[in-house]
Amino acid sequence: MIELKNDGLQFSFPEVHKEARLDIDFQRTLRIPDDGSNHPLPPGLGSFPLQHVDDFADDISERWLTHGGVMLPMYQSEAMWLNFSARGNGFPYPVAVKIATGKINAVTGEEWENGLHADPQDYVVVPEQPWLDGYCVEKGIIRQFVAMPLGAGYTAEEQITGEAEHGGIQVIAYPMRREAYEEHRKKWKVEGWGPNVMGQMCLGSIQEDAAMYDMGLAPGGRMRQEIYDDPYEFNEWDTENASRCFVHIANSMVWRSITGKNPPTTPPTSREYTKAGLPWFEYYSDGEAIDGSGILAGLKSVIQIGQKKGDVPLPENESVTPGNVVQLRAGLRPGQVREGQF
């Protein structure tokens, strides 16, 4: 089951194990420059607010209601990252999580299907993967998730399928099988370490009928981030027990008219943030990284498409040289975020 708690999605699988829990929240962040260079990790500036779509049935499209799930506000060209926390008494309960945007898998670039695939691996493993900031375009490199209006031709979905049909973010989570967890737990207890220590140590025709407020995610600037190889046996995942959620993205400009609440303010630019001497991050782990996706590597970034169209899709895209880079190592505290105040 999935509950909406404190602007996050709380997945729990009480039918599998009482410790099988996963929290996902969607972090506001800087948009890194889309200038071809590789950047460190930007900070988390707090979670985007989440609402049940059912609570605003009169003000949203029939399509969103059919999908069910939740919604959050983003400004055009705003960036985000997904923050994952596994729970569990002492030893976090491993959960396999598949993430798509516009029903395009963010790790493989393949179109959405339920279920997990090992080759190529189409999911991330939490807690080994503490966060996901974008599309896995090369081994160790992602392109940042950047919100663009659905129908304008920038999103990964439109570049790959030629259609602006789904938008939003899709998440499905599979817990580890109970017996497999219990076996690992015994071993971790004896050895004195757990997964938190071990692992953490693509333009076609564009439809014009998408609602004005409907946003999708597009590939932005390049960032150093590894997507870790699954360190467990594939048959240890409990594929019978999954929970999934459609996360819709509403343009922040209409969020107030839908919900009556103000969206968060716009985040600072990378330049302002860097100039203020605030921290960027690098994450180190012993985990093996998987290769990038050939499909996703073929995507054009927002700036590249803008140049082709003669648009300026990203205001303030000046390059920056982060000076204050904080190194994070494996073994984050439960719920720890890359914190940056502004």
Place this chain on the structure above:
Amino acid sequence: MSDDTRTFGDYVRGHREALRETDRTYSVRQVAGRIGIEPSYLSKVERGHVPPPSEATVVRLAEALGEDPDVLLALAGKVSSDLKDAIRRRPQLFGELIRELRDLPDHAVLKLVREVRDGDW
């Protein structure tokens, strides 16, 4: 020392020490530092020598230990202020609801929890 005080302290110490088995940053000193209290005070709380701390501190402690704040608050003999507000606003309705639900098994109560609805996509 009341039973509440002892139960709360034992629970906190048990969980902190379980986390410390795999991560040394769960020492009394470092956990206290992360939630902004003196290590000696956290140590007294854990040993049940002083009553549980304020609601805000209990919530920070729950976050630091990856625990549910409502569980820790209940062990501290407290109810979170948002729940108190909810009851104050509709005392009769919530009073009745809690009395109706108190003896139901967990799985029956869980049916009342609001799940995020999955639709067709």
